Amino acid sequence: MNNEVEYISSVANPRVKQWAKLLERKYREREGKFLLEGVHLVKEALAAGWPIEVVAYDEGSEVADLFAQEMESVSADPPTWVSVSPDVIAKCCETESPQPIFAVAYKRPITKEALFRAEQGLVVVLDGVQDPGNVGTIVRSAAASGATAVVLGKGTADLYNPKTIRSTMGALFHVPVLEVDLREVLPEAKLQGVAVAGTSLQAARSCYDYDFRRNVWLVFGNEGSGLSHQVSELIDDHLIIPMTGRAESLNVAMAATVLLFEAQRQRGLASKM
Incomplete structure (x- = not known):
């Protein structure tokens, strides 16, 4: 990877709190952002060139290996990659047994x-x-x-x-x-x-x-x-x-x-x- 990845372990982290709020519609509408849960959705969004603010993945899993190429991307506006604890994954994902990765994506205005x-x-x-x-x-x-x-x-x-x-x-x-x-x-x-x-x-x-x-x-x-x-x-x-x-x-x-x-x-x- 080009740069050292930030690690966040606590669900009390201010950024984690902001991400978790996107599970509620009023915050999604206010921020113009939404959450993508799981390997497939994150892969699809990155491949489609969808605007993504951050990708957070479980530092203890092997999911990073699946995204090695995306992490090395030199695109014009790549997302920030953040390594997080399983507790952070659970806090920001709706499913009971979430996959070890999620992303914060921007809504794309369509006229x-x-x-x-x-x-x-x-x-x-x-x-x-x-x-x-x-x-x-x-x-x-x-x-x-x-x-x-x-x-x-x-x-x-x-x-x-x-x-x-x-x-x-x-x-x-x-x-x-x-x-x-x-x-x-x-x-x-x-x-x-x-x-x-x-x-x-x-x-x-x-x-x-x-x-x-x-x-x-x-x-x-x-x-x-x-x-x-x-x-x-x-x-x-x-x-x-x-x-x-x-x-x-x-x-x-x-x-x-x-x-x-x-x-x-x-x-x-x-x-x-």
Whole structure:
């Protein structure tokens, strides 16, 4: 390593206290930072060039060997590497048995204009999806299927909640995610010619009969109550996912994944025709 690494052992250390506060949303919003827990997320963030303030790792583990190349990085703005005790790891991580490394990352501001840059956009919109695991899984599916952005409306779980971050499996580093007022952005999208579609158990139109090869936004609602009334009124096309087996409905993350990969299928076929 280029420089001697600082060692912090006490959870009473002022820096540790500041890091641990980022487990709470109000401090994440105030500081513009969030925590990344575990080898995979830290690796993904570093590989993606995400802005990171500090990487803290357990000095007694072998995890440093996995990051030898990253520690020697001569990038323009490398993170500070800090060696810490297991107690510090436990203080700053939400999981019961945390991995021996975490990072403090900066939020990356994304403007609303990013939603309208692609000629054939595929944007996922979440209206009050409250479960962090569902939100993280949808972000992961969006990145995997080539979606151009994810929009989080009012009442949706915080993207930077540690549970949400873990569920994305690093996908948040590869697709723009914005928090916006859906009552403002959906009408704007419609004025720009975007087709706005949502799922509904009462819909008659199959998602497999829908044309996803245009500029389209897919809207998904709350796990229990579905789309809010205000957002539902802005939907152009209500779609249903046909089910030949016996199940009342699909989990919102599963439904989003089905539609996203149907869109990918159609767009992939269209590009080869």
